[in-house]
Amino acid sequence: MTFCPNFDTLQSTILVSKTFHRVFQTRPKSITRAVAGNIVGPALPQALRVIRFPYDDYDTLDGDLSMATACPEDDKSVITAEEVEKLEENCQVVAELEDIYSLMNKDRTSKTSVLTSEESWRFRRAMYRIMLYCNQFSGTRYTEEEIELNDEEILDKIRKQRTAVLNEYPTDELQQLHSVVQFLRSIFISLSTTDLDFIDSLLSTGPANALRAWQDRSYEVIQDDVEFTMFDDEDDAPLFEGYFSLPFENIWTERKVTPPKEDDPASKWILDQVNGANDTCSQCATPGGLKLYTEANWDRFPIILANLLKKNIKRNQSITQSFFTATAHLVASDALGPFIGDLFDFALKIKPEFDGWERTDSYCLTCLTRFLEEHLWIWFREERIKGGWTPPEDCWYGWNCRTQIHKRYHADTKNHLCAPIKGDPA
Numbered sequence: 001m002t003f004c005p006n007f008d009t010l011q012s013t014i015l016v017s018k019t020f021h022r023v024f025q026t027r028p029k030s031i032t033r034a035v036a037g038n039i040v041g042p043a044l045p046q047a048l049r050v051i052r053f054p055y056d057d058y059d060t061l062d063g064d065l066s067m068a069t070a071c072p073e074d075d076k077s078v079i080t081a082e083e084v085e086k087l088e089e090n091c092q093v094v095a096e097l098e099d100i101y102s103l104m105n106k107d108r109t110s111k112t113s114v115l116t117s118e119e120s121w122r123f124r125r126a127m128y129r130i131m132l133y134c135n136q137f138s139g140t141r142y143t144e145e146e147i148e149l150n151d152e153e154i155l156d157k158i159r160k161q162r163t164a165v166l167n168e169y170p171t172d173e174l175q176q177l178h179s180v181v182q183f184l185r186s187i188f189i190s191l192s193t194t195d196l197d198f199i200d201s202l203l204s205t206g207p208a209n210a211l212r213a214w215q216d217r218s219y220e221v222i223q224d225d226v227e228f229t230m231f232d233d234e235d236d237a238p239l240f241e242g243y244f245s246l247p248f249e250n251i252w253t254e255r256k257v258t259p260p261k262e263d264d265p266a267s268k269w270i271l272d273q274v275n276g277a278n279d280t281c282s283q284c285a286t287p288g289g290l291k292l293y294t295e296a297n298w299d300r301f302p303i304i305l306a307n308l309l310k311k312n313i314k315r316n317q318s319i320t321q322s323f324f325t326a327t328a329h330l331v332a333s334d335a336l337g338p339f340i341g342d343l344f345d346f347a348l349k350i351k352p353e354f355d356g357w358e359r360t361d362s363y364c365l366t367c368l369t370r371f372l373e374e375h376l377w378i379w380f381r382e383e384r385i386k387g388g389w390t391p392p393e394d395c396w397y398g399w400n401c402r403t404q405i406h407k408r409y410h411a412d413t414k415n416h417l418c419a420p421i422k423g424d425p426a
């Protein structure tokens, strides 16, 4: 029973027979803890502290530093059914964040984590501690007035409390925690909708919200739920300024540790090895490592599809309107990856100069952009024809035509989804 991978399996096992049930009854506590360990892994003590911490017993606006040591990680008390549910829920969040971390920092070719068990432990232990910290100093604990508060004395008290909480951890585990914060930060930075001034406030909403923002490709999903005044355009939120960085600075100084650099990668302190760190683009040999594009990360390709229409077509409104409709389902969506994959298969059939461009290879941004620009418009022409569209007469200048940009009548009555047969018109 202690080997059951989750509680559903344990439950079914117990229900198999009376004998099995009696076995469980002899050691319910140790079996439950063992199964919890199977789900959460070696970071179980940290995971338990997140759900057991008596948040309501501590007011972060007073000077009491005792929350730093309250409800310690080595609490061995029995795990209740209610706790099991919360553990599974948080574990799901941490596991999904590990997949993203792995894709961004460990191996660009796999959508699921390939971290070693040691690396995974470091990552998860740090992530649960960040979860705890964000709950302890969550923005939802304060009133609107308190969030905007500029009272240096109170701010100082809160910062001391934050420092005290993090100061409980040994230096190496704190460095790991710092790297995981860098990773969460990079999630928000990767969302083009993020105003960088908000990042500390966004971080304070906790790892589960960073995951939601990543999945939704926008931080607005958090904003809608959390409704902090800190998201208002003009307002500062001094309460969240230096949310992690100020306590870290205090601790590095006090412990005489060299502080991590601003541009230290999120892999530092967590990973023993990065796969493909020195890989180059399969077409132009540009070094790219983890930044190269592969099937596993195509769905995060940063350029809007309509901007990849060839040359002047992208400014032909007659075309772009129907293009937007045809590709709306690909915008900020996981469907973009498979779409690009299909485009590789499509390309095989039409352009001999792209022979040898395999969908399984890695590409730099420039090369993948060029590939998309050369094929997307042809794909779109075929799509329209398949949908019953009869192209009007080809314009001589094809995708290169400038008249299509500013003469709507010309754009509507001539086909520009074709290659030029005459040179650039004046």
Ligand SMILES: [Zn+2]
Binding pocket: 281, 282, 283, 284, 285, 286, 363, 364, 365, 366, 367, 368
């Ligand atoms: Zn390249």
Ligand SMILES: [Zn+2]
Binding pocket: 395, 396, 397, 398, 401, 402, 403, 404, 410, 414, 416
């Ligand atoms: Zn034209």
